[in-house]
Amino acid sequence: MNAGAQFGTTKHRASDGFESTFAINHLAHYLLLRLVAPGLAKNATIVITTSDVHDRKQVPIGPKELNPEALAHPKDKGGFMPGMRAYASSKLCNLLTARAFEASLNAQSNGVRVIAYNPGLTRGTSLFREWPWWAKLMMAVASRLRSTNTIEQAGNAIADLGLGTIVPPYGRIYASLVKGKLTWPDPSELAQSDTAMRGLWVESAQMVGLPEQVQGRVTEAFSQKMTALRHTRDTVTAGSPYSTQR
Numbered sequence: 001m002n003a004g005a006q007f008g009t010t011k012h013r014a015s016d017g018f019e020s021t022f023a024i025n026h027l028a029h030y031l032l033l034r035l036v037a038p039g040l041a042k043n044a045t046i047v048i049t050t051s052d053v054h055d056r057k058q059v060p061i062g063p064k065e066l067n068p069e070a071l072a073h074p075k076d077k078g079g080f081m082p083g084m085r086a087y088a089s090s091k092l093c094n095l096l097t098a099r100a101f102e103a104s105l106n107a108q109s110n111g112v113r114v115i116a117y118n119p120g121l122t123r124g125t126s127l128f129r130e131w132p133w134w135a136k137l138m139m140a141v142a143s144r145l146r147s148t149n150t151i152e153q154a155g156n157a158i159a160d161l162g163l164g165t166i167v168p169p170y171g172r173i174y175a176s177l178v179k180g181k182l183t184w185p186d187p188s189e190l191a192q193s194d195t196a197m198r199g200l201w202v203e204s205a206q207m208v209g210l211p212e213q214v215q216g217r218v219t220e221a222f223s224q225k226m227t228a229l230r231h232t233r234d235t236v237t238a239g240s241p242y243s244t245q246r
């Protein structure tokens with residue numbers, strides 16, 4: 001699940017009213033995953049493309065907190081920085097979705113491998129096509145100053161992960177391409193938050209009109225997480241962001 005867009009603004013809306021970055025980068029993948037999940041083959045591999053911009057420790061625009069409703073219907077004026085922050089948050093959503101699906105009965109009982117893949121800054125793709133000219137110019141300069149990956153390296157890595165030529169080390173879900181080499185770092189603290197993971201899963205299900213559970217049955221571990229989430233949601237006021245509480 002690799003499709004993605006950056007608008008450099010939060011002004012665009014999908015036809016159902018969701019902010020376009022959130023709709024394309026997160027909700028569409030979430031919905032697709034939920035729809036294909038029941039038909040996945042045993043030992044299938046799901047790769048969801050994320051980005052290291054989800055991590056504040058890597059890039060300052062990375063999200064401090066996650067508030068799905070605010071991402072879905074932002075109230076800011078839609079400038080370039082809000083657009084960049086919306087993109088970074090959508091990439092956090094990709095990581096949290098990967099973690100939540102990995103914990104689901106479907107993935108666990110069918111041996112489904114789930115990977116959140118960061119291709120790293122990759123020059124020459126169309127990702128920045130909607131940016132204003134001055135931002136494209138700044139990116140062109142910045143990408144000469146810092147290390148970038150080539151399209152070939154980024155494409156080969158996602159192919160290797162999808163085909164199982166490269167297998168994640170035990171307990172690792174986040175694959176990050178750094179200087180052309182795959183690494184398996186910890187994702188950001190917020191991406192490791194179970195509260196944020198469960199909250200995003202449930203709110204996304206509500207947004208796309210699906211039940212919380214994959215296939216209507218859940219593992220004991222997932223069920224416990226969902227029960228805990230319901231408790232969390234009862235004690236959190238509507239619209240409150242998820243922080244790094246785990």
Ligand SMILES: NC(=O)c1ccc[n+]([C@@H]2O[C@H](COP(=O)([O-])OP(=O)(O)OC[C@H]3O[C@@H](n4cnc5c(N)ncnc54)[C@H](OP(=O)(O)O)[C@@H]3O)[C@@H](O)[C@H]2O)c1
Pocket residue numbers: 002003004005024049050051052118119120121122123125126127128
């Ligand atoms: N390039 C980077 O530096 C970088 C870094 C980290 C992560 N990523 C991630 O890597 C993934 C691939 O990006 P890329 O750099 O290869 O950019 P890209 O060349 O623009 O590719 C993005 C792809 O997503 C598709 N897409 C965009 N909006 C869509 C929509 N509404 N419906 C269906 N398809 C849509 C595009 O299709 P069309 O061309 O037909 O519109 C295109 O095939 C994205 O998830 C991106 O966030 C990229």
